[in-house]
Amino acid sequence: MLEGPSFLVARDLPSAYEQESKWIYNTYNVIELSKGKRRLEDAEEIGSTKSSKPLDPVEKEDSILSQPSDNQGTEGDHTGSGSGSLIGQVGKDLSISCLIRCSRADYGSIASLNRDFRSLIRSGELYRLRRHMGITEHWVYFSCSLLEWEAFDPIHRRWMHLPRMMSNDCFMCSDKESLAVGTELLVFGKEILSYVTYKYSILTNSWSPGVKTNTPRCLFGSASLGEIAIVAGGCDSQGNILSSAELYNSETGTWVILPSMNKARKLCSGVFMEGKFYVVGGVGVGSSGMLTSGEVYDLKTRTWHEIPDMFPALNGGSEDNNTPATSKAPPLLAVVKNELYAAYYARMEVLKYDKKRNLWDTIGKLPEQASSMNGWGLAFRSCGDQLIVIGGPRSYHRGFIEINSWDPDDGPPRWNLLGHKQSGSFVYNCAVMSC
The missing domain is CATH 2.120.10.80 (Kelch-type beta propeller)
Incomplete structure (x- = not known):
């Protein structure tokens, strides 16, 4: 049994859901680019995301990500190494597009990267976007x-x-x-x-x-x-x-x-x-x-x-x-x-x-x-x-x-x-x- 915050939970990369696993693996590679403050300790074991229904491809995602963020103007936009862009090399929207596909078991580890990520996770915005896209665990x-x-x-x-x-x-x-x-x-x-x-x-x-x-x-x-x-x-x-x-x-x-x-x-x-x-x-x-x-x-x-x-x-x-x-x-x-x-x-x-x-x-x-x-x-x-x-x-x-x-x-x-x-x-x- 593991105690404490959810980011202490280890993950395993499943052999099934190959397409989804590629998304998670790519997400990890992108997150690695932003590790200016601390390393994601168990990055080799990112878990899978279970979707309750097939995702509507690019159009649905773009319409959701284009909505105004509930977290705009908060601490996450002005602190941390990304200065509000989260993964600085790819921008905030693509960063969020990656993160909503990660398992919620990984969110604690992601939140420990810096204050930008922590602010995003604690705002609940990712869960709102997941719900709109039909991603559910x-x-x-x-x-x-x-x-x-x-x-x-x-x-x-x-x-x-x-x-x-x-x-x-x-x-x-x-x-x-x-x-x-x-x-x-x-x-x-x-x-x-x-x-x-x-x-x-x-x-x-x-x-x-x-x-x-x-x-x-x-x-x-x-x-x-x-x-x-x-x-x-x-x-x-x-x-x-x-x-x-x-x-x-x-x-x-x-x-x-x-x-x-x-x-x-x-x-x-x-x-x-x-x-x-x-x-x-x-x-x-x-x-x-x-x-x-x-x-x-x-x-x-x-x-x-x-x-x-x-x-x-x-x-x-x-x-x-x-x-x-x-x-x-x-x-x-x-x-x-x-x-x-x-x-x-x-x-x-x-x-x-x-x-x-x-x-x-x-x-x-x-x-x-x-x-x-x-x-x-x-x-x-x-x-x-x-x-x-x-x-x-x-x-x-x-x-x-x-x-x-x-x-x-x-x-x-x-x-x-x-x-x-x-x-x-x-x-x-x-x-x-x-x-």
Whole structure:
């Protein structure tokens, strides 16, 4: 495990993606021209960049690079050896064109070259340009120990320990929700008198107070799409179950109130699918059982539509019928290529949702080591074009954690072990950051 800033992560040059690797190799050669202050220590091992869709060649790139920079007139334009041109021999625009193709795992090393590069990396401009060009990497963030967070880079299969969260004992022991949006990891919890939000930024590798939601809540459903995220439902500090929803924009740092759902629900799950936000399952008002309905929010029309019986498949098994609904984890859902999957923890199965029939089909098994307590302690997420499961065998002592992945295009689930490390085997929170 590597600790500290992300620039301490070593990289490997992959044999695949030859064309992309040439870009990275050329980028390294160009960066070498600007090393007036310090040498890039592990330059021979620059990593690859994973693109979620093919890049539109020169026209799209030129239109993006011609946009006014958010960083103009800042420190980076007047300091360092490049005097704002970054790689002085090729100019700022071509420098940025090279850098957006580098893996985000390399950005810490690049930022250490001089203040020009550091200012550019910390401004977030490169991530904005990457998003416009469809260049995306997916890193997994999870917590197996109170106030401790790990990051995992599945491309290079590297671990990183995040700085410890600073909070009081009440927050440490309270129920917490998490989501990753843009370049931020948000963690929601409760302190002595109120709900609070903490924000981890990959730009600064540090925690800071985050912006609170308009309606304080916990046990809500949430999901992110690029720089925006939506939270819906949950319950307030008095235990009232909520139907309200809010949208967060990570670029402006603001929460906007959305129309309320048709039904109030807590312990629900949220996903984005086909550009729409879905809330599934949960516990409703005056009900002792799990809700079987789902709701979908259309961002264009700003309306909710209820889907009856969207989630009955995981509520009929005799294995967990004796467990109170409030003791069960929210539905374990993930979306890959606009297809919805669920982890049926009681039977250790993976299910796929048939949108046309409004039914779930069993397609295979979960990894053997993926144990849970009524669904708690197990993470089931999408990571780019793959599904991942994070968990370990149930243990009262310090055990180990595994990250397994499966590409649904490869047929029935055949899990590939991405990472394994000694750790607590109970996953408290998990989020995937795509940027």
